[in-house]
Amino acid sequence: MQINMLEAKSRLSQLVQAVLEGEEVILARNGEPVARITRYVPVEGKRNPGALKDAIRLVADWDSPAVNRRLDAAMASSAVFPPGPDAPLVREPRSSYRIAKRARRRAR
Numbered sequence: 001m002q003i004n005m006l007e008a009k010s011r012l013s014q015l016v017q018a019v020l021e022g023e024e025v026i027l028a029r030n031g032e033p034v035a036r037i038t039r040y041v042p043v044e045g046k047r048n049p050g051a052l053k054d055a056i057r058l059v060a061d062w063d064s065p066a067v068n069r070r071l072d073a074a075m076a077s078s079a080v081f082p083p084g085p086d087a088p089l090v091r092e093p094r095s096s097y098r099i100a101k102r103a104r105r106r107a108r
Contacts, residue, residue, distance in 0.1 A: 002026040002033060 001023060008015060008027055015025050015037060025037040061067055 002028050004028050004031070 001018065003011070003015065003025065005027055019025050019037050019039050026033045027035040027037065
């Protein structure tokens with residue numbers, strides 16, 4: 001069932017009941033679907049803090065200057081990591097829509 005926001009405000013209890021009965025409820029704004037009401041499903045299982053306590057081990061020299069130099073070299077040659085703090089920041093060009101919008105505002 002698809003229902004507009006204004007009507008959904010006054011019929012929320014009925015919509016929740018419909019969802020509980022298995023019906024799909026879609027909320028629309030001006031006839032355009034924008035959200036779906038779904039049934040809440042609790043997360044199964046209980047959290048077990050500390051489950052990886054003994055699974056992760058650090059070597060004695062994990063923070064040595066030699067290891068840090070190797071990591072820096074690997075990151076510098078990788079396209080995944082951004083440039084360091086000394087590299088200039090590159091701004092992406094603004095979209096033409098935003099530029100045109102600003103020009104229209106100034107023309108008023």
